[in-house]
Amino acid sequence: MAGYRELLQTPGVGRIIAAQLTARFPNGMTSxxxxLHIEHVTGSYGAAGLVLAATSIGQAVAGPVTSRWMGIWGMRRVLTVTLLACATAIAALALVEMPLPLYMALGLVAGLSTPPIQSAVRTIYPKMVNSKQLTxxxxxxxxxxEIIWVLAPVLITLVATQVGTVPGLLLVVVILLGGGAWFILSPEVGRVRIPRSRRGLGRVLTKPPVILATATGFLLIGACAAVEAGVVSTFDHGGLEAGLILAVFAVGSLAGGxxxxxxxIGPWAMARRLAIVAIGLSLTIVSLNAWWLGATLLVAGAGIAPALAVMFAMTSASVRFSETAEAxxxxxxxxxxxxxxxxxxxGFLVDGIGAQGAYIAAAAFAVAGFIVAATFVRGFPDLRHRDSSPIPDTEPVETIT
Known part of the structure; x- marks a missing residue:
């Protein structure tokens, strides 16, 4: 903890972490x-699922594109435009009644315009701390x-069920605008300029560490999503036990990180950390008792944040600075x-064999992640004797002071 205290005492680090967490807080609320809102308006969970699917497709498509735009038009400009577009789309979802196809179109716009805060801040980090502090x-x-995933769903559920779904969506807009403005106006966002990448969109995926980080991230988060579905189905669609057990899962990740x-971070770091997740999730299959699930998910959670940290560090160390945001x-x-x-x-397994099916799916995703990390271990960089700073671009980079 002394190392983290020293890290937070570095000028600007505590502020930028707080700003980006606030700006990203709506990520845990929007879905x-x-x-809740579309189901309330249409009376159909199927319709709500279609709107969510459109939003998710938009987010998936936008991720590398808007991140790359920051190297062309600058971070502040891209973040501001996407922030305003996303807030407008969510506000329209809340305030205007319309046919389902238009709800889906607005959901797609909200997804496409999700501000690339995460890519921006992880591109800024290497410019804020020395090489030993980066990992x-x-x-x-x-x-x-993990604070986002513990507090955000509880807050939005409380507001949406006790006050209304329209105020719930408007609360998302307020936090999105307030947190986004705080992050965009942070001095570090103005100081760091991302050089324009000279390679085509998607070429960064030819780097083995980037494709491995993407693949293991897919499997790790797939496991986490399956756990959430399992816990909710086990405890009657989100009772008190469900919230507490998911909170324990997040606390395990926080503690592990x-x-x-x-x-x-050596070549086997990812495999070891995913092994912890795989072991914990495999043990969930034994029993659906709340105490057992809490204990096993605490173990599984201990590997999640450390695995994510490996993904971020290995990506940063393997690409040029101009490519980090896109990566x-x-x-x-x-x-x-x-x-x-x-x-x-x-969901399919829960319908077919019951709640235990979701934990089987979660374990399968986690085991697959471990197998990928162990099989392709030579593709993971060895950062034990080097820092995780991006590879410098060959041309001078202008810095705004």
């Missing part, structure tokens, strides 16, 4: 808020983002697709 910073970031974030965009897209796949597979 649930849209689901712990990625770990701290991966750990603290803070405990293991300082460890050097993180592809990783984000892989995780979004993984979340959709995990939820879908778990």
């Amino acid at each position: 649930l808020a849209v689901l 712990p910073l990625y770990s701290l970031d991966a750990s603290l983002q 803070l405990s293991f974030g300082h460890l050097p 993180y965009g592809w990783i984000s897209t892989g995780q979004l697709i993984g979340a959709a796949a995990g939820s879908a597979v778990a």
